[in-house]
Amino acid sequence: VQVQESGPGLVKSSHTLALTCTVSGASLSSGDFYWHWLRRPPGRGLEWVAYIDSDGTTFYNSTLESRLLVSADTSKDQLSLTLRSATAADTAVYYCARESQRTTSEGLQLPDAFDLWGPGTVVTVSP
Amino acid sequence: SDELTQPPSVSVSPGQTASVTCSGDKVGDRFVCWYQQSPGQAPLLVIHQDSQRPSGIPERFSGSKSGNTATLTISGTQTVDEADYFCQVWNSPTYVIFGGGTKLTVL
Numbered sequence: 001v002q003v004q005e006s007g008p009g010l011v012k013s014s015h016t017l018a019l020t021c022t023v024s025g026a027s028l029s030s031g032d033f034y035w036h037w038l039r040r041p042p043g044r045g046l047e048w049v050a051y052i053d054s055d056g057t058t059f060y061n062s063t064l065e066s067r068l069l070v071s072a073d074t075s076k077d078q079l080s081l082t083l084r085s086a087t088a089a090d091t092a093v094y095y096c097a098r099e100s101q102r103t104t105s106e107g108l109q110l111p112d113a114f115d116l117w118g119p120g121t122v123v124t125v126s127p
Numbered sequence: 128s129d130e131l132t133q134p135p136s137v138s139v140s141p142g143q144t145a146s147v148t149c150s151g152d153k154v155g156d157r158f159v160c161w162y163q164q165s166p167g168q169a170p171l172l173v174i175h176q177d178s179q180r181p182s183g184i185p186e187r188f189s190g191s192k193s194g195n196t197a198t199l200t201i202s203g204t205q206t207v208d209e210a211d212y213f214c215q216v217w218n219s220p221t222y223v224i225f226g227g228g229t230k231l232t233v234l
Contacts, residue, residue, distance in 0.1 A: 036223070046162070046170065046213050048223035059222050095169060102176065111217045113160045113175035120169055 001025040003118035005096055011125050017086045021079040021096035021118060028054070029074035034099035036114065037070060037081050039092035049094070052079065086125045093120040128152050131214055131226035138232045145201040147229045149214030152195060157216040159197040161190055164228075165210040173212075174199060201231075209233045 007019040021035070037049040050070045051059040060068050067084045079096055095117050102112040131151040139145035149159060161174040172181055174190035177197065187202045201208055214226040 040164075045211075045228040046164075046215075046225045048225065051222060061222075097170075100175075112158075113172050113181075114162070114170070114215075115172050115175075115181065117169040117171070 001098075001116060003096055003098070003116060005094060005118045005121035007094065007121045007123055009122060009124065011086050011090075011123060013087055013125055013127050014085055017081075017083040017090060017123055017125070019081045019094055019121060019123070021081075023077045023079070026077075027074070028072060028077045028079075033072075034101065034111070035072070035079055036097050036099055037079075037094065038097055038114075039094045040120075041089070041092040047092075050081065051099075088125050088127070091123060091125045093122050095120045129218060129224055131216065131224055133212075133214060133226040133229045135227070136230045136232065138234060139201075139204045141206060141233055142203055145204045145208070145231055145233075147199040147201075147212050147214075147231065149197045149199070149226045150195055151216075151224075151226075153216050153218055153224060154192065154197050154214075155195040157218065159190065159192060160215045161188075161197075161199045162213045162215065163208075163210045164213065170213065204231075204233055206233050 002024045004022050011017045033054045036051050040046050052070045069082045071080045097114040098116040100112045100115040101109050158176045162170040163173050164170045173184050173188045177192045178190040189200045191198050211228045213228045218224050
């Protein structure tokens, strides 16, 4: 399974940032999936951005939630992220990453780790 | 607190043992993952469930936990291990928490 993010590279301030994550080697329509978007701003650490799963459930970073939308197109094996009203603070390398799951002794399925990452796509928000 | 605290930097000589710590209230009752991020590369999972090493990760990487502090240990550190290391836990409602990251220098 491989993952590849793509995006515009440069976004003007106050405009909308739109990214795509294409999954190959496995079909999103063939079973359960759990995917995340993360980012790393220059000179800073990793920041979790959003989550989407095969049930259509989404979770968003509370600091970004009002501007953020993630979706999945299983027919194209693609995930999408749109972030409105971009600012310089949104400048970062954006990654999509697969969440692996573990089974507890009680039979519950819980998140385990980010076991597969795309190479990332650089987004620069210009003034 | 939802924070995970890591030292900003750790230095080690080649062949020696490097230890990177991750402290926080959430560490004690949640599994910890560790990621290595080399310059220009995507993060790579090196430890999950506190101490489990994924397939393909060298045996010199190990993880442990005591109380509210998790530790990533690299035995016989090599120059290729020079990277940023991040700890991570799953948390609700913030869902995912990362430590601030530790820059490991091998010199």
